Amino acid sequence: MAKRCDKMAPEHNVYTVFTFVSTHQALKAEKVLKEEALKASIIPVPREISSLCGLAIRVDAQQRGQVEQTLRGKGVGIEAVFDFVPRTK
Amino acid sequence: MIYLDNAATSWPKPEGVYQAVDDCLRHRGGNPGRGGHRLSLQAGRIILETRELLAQLFNITDSARIIFTGNVTEALNLALKGFLRAGDHLILTSMEHNAVVRPAYRLQDTGVEQTIIPCSREGRLDLATLAKNLRANTRLICVNHASNVTGTIQPIEAIGELAASKGIPLLVDCAQTAGILPIDVVKNKISLLAFTGHKGLFGPQGTGGLYIGKEIDLQPLKEGGTGSKSEVFVQPEELPDRFESGTPNTPGIAGLGAGIKFVLQEGLERIRKHEQALTRQIIEGLRRLEGVTRYGPNDLEEQTAVVSLNLEGWEAGELSYVLDQVFDIAVRSGLHCAPLAHATIDTLETGTLRISPGYFNTPAEIEVLLEALYSLVREKTSGRR
Numbered sequence A: 001m002a003k004r005c006d007k008m009a010p011e012h013n014v015y016t017v018f019t020f021v022s023t024h025q026a027l028k029a030e031k032v033l034k035e036e037a038l039k040a041s042i043i044p045v046p047r048e049i050s051s052l053c054g055l056a057i058r059v060d061a062q063q064r065g066q067v068e069q070t071l072r073g074k075g076v077g078i079e080a081v082f083d084f085v086p087r088t089k
Numbered sequence B: 001m002i003y004l005d006n007a008a009t010s011w012p013k014p015e016g017v018y019q020a021v022d023d024c025l026r027h028r029g030g031n032p033g034r035g036g037h038r039l040s041l042q043a044g045r046i047i048l049e050t051r052e053l054l055a056q057l058f059n060i061t062d063s064a065r066i067i068f069t070g071n072v073t074e075a076l077n078l079a080l081k082g083f084l085r086a087g088d089h090l091i092l093t094s095m096e097h098n099a100v101v102r103p104a105y106r107l108q109d110t111g112v113e114q115t116i117i118p119c120s121r122e123g124r125l126d127l128a129t130l131a132k133n134l135r136a137n138t139r140l141i142c143v144n145h146a147s148n149v150t151g152t153i154q155p156i157e158a159i160g161e162l163a164a165s166k167g168i169p170l171l172v173d174c175a176q177t178a179g180i181l182p183i184d185v186v187k188n189k190i191s192l193l194a195f196t197g198h199k200g201l202f203g204p205q206g207t208g209g210l211y212i213g214k215e216i217d218l219q220p221l222k223e224g225g226t227g228s229k230s231e232v233f234v235q236p237e238e239l240p241d242r243f244e245s246g247t248p249n250t251p252g253i254a255g256l257g258a259g260i261k262f263v264l265q266e267g268l269e270r271i272r273k274h275e276q277a278l279t280r281q282i283i284e285g286l287r288r289l290e291g292v293t294r295y296g297p298n299d300l301e302e303q304t305a306v307v308s309l310n311l312e313g314w315e316a317g318e319l320s321y322v323l324d325q326v327f328d329i330a331v332r333s334g335l336h337c338a339p340l341a342h343a344t345i346d347t348l349e350t351g352t353l354r355i356s357p358g359y360f361n362t363p364a365e366i367e368v369l370l371e372a373l374y375s376l377v378r379e380k381t382s383g384r385r
């Protein structure tokens, strides 16, 4: 089930990271989102998160809801969802 | 060379298969699921795509439930040994390949009981006999969808119906039928489907796999690196990782994906029709020959493109040798790794000559084969005079 880190308000340059239970699910997520024309990139799991699988999907935070709905609709095995604010200097 | 041994392995392959293997090795050569660089992702995407194509072909809802193995033999070993426990009863048929018979025989050492249902001389399984042999502890029914010896097709839909009505999972070996006959795990109520990649699916050798239904609790036969959950020592629970330790045959799986695409493009019906036409041509041609004993059902609808025979005055091995050496025609002779099937059709002593045309064979090639057989018989009879 999805864990949420909703502490951070979705601001403009906030992004969301989806982690998955296996490589299969991460790559399937990539494929499903591409088919739905939703912008997403596959990235190594950020260090601050622990995940079953080394690959994650990064999307714009504003797309979070739509992406999550799409992935769940297609039965993709999401492990957790995290919102990120890029570190400022 | 006229290749008529497609029941052993299909050849040639569709052009796209050669290209996919080459492209994979040249341009997508990373280790799938191990690391996140682009070459590794490319490899991972190939594997995902082939899995999804298989899911489409067999009507499997969740492609993660399809496991890649080296061939159907490995898939059948996993299904049988990963599922059955001491005290369980297994039902199989006398038309099974050694890929089932031998693991099942070995399982008897661990306390698994088994019943081998004898099939008719045409290789058919009788449903009433199957029903009669069910026991309270029957935990699995294993059926070869079509025999590699006679081509006999078993009624898997009716078998699935019977198995499901008793709550017993059905394991199907579709080595001879995948890519040729429709297989639908939902409609046919199949809980475990073992396939090989290098026959009707046109993939390279060394590919195959197992579909594992949600209702099946299967133990892996091997543990190891999966690229996931690396920090823990226990094997992950998630499919497909649970059963896919070790680096897979990515180039082979790339080729398999291209093979399945070809099958889906051509369509099962068209492939089947073509193979049936060639089979009919062989069977009708053989009628003009004296001394032919043909095995299997006498109905093209009830068999795949396999013609098994013996020719009076010829030993099957000798005949296949002459066809190869003198006429450049490849067919197979012997026991075809299925001694129980040969016992069923009463050819355990002699074996059979097996002619198995494929989608790329032509009527002209079949004519050459028939002419070769005619001339051999003519020679023998005139030599006797």
Ligand SMILES: Cc1ncc(COP(=O)(O)O)c(C=O)c1O
Pocket: B007, B008, B071, B072, B073, B074, B097, B099, B144, B146, B147, B148, B173, B175, B176, B196, B197, B208, B337
């Ligand atoms: C019915 C059947 N089962 C199992 C096998 C074994 O296939 P593989 O050698 O690909 O494991 C074959 C083919 O040889 C077969 O025809």
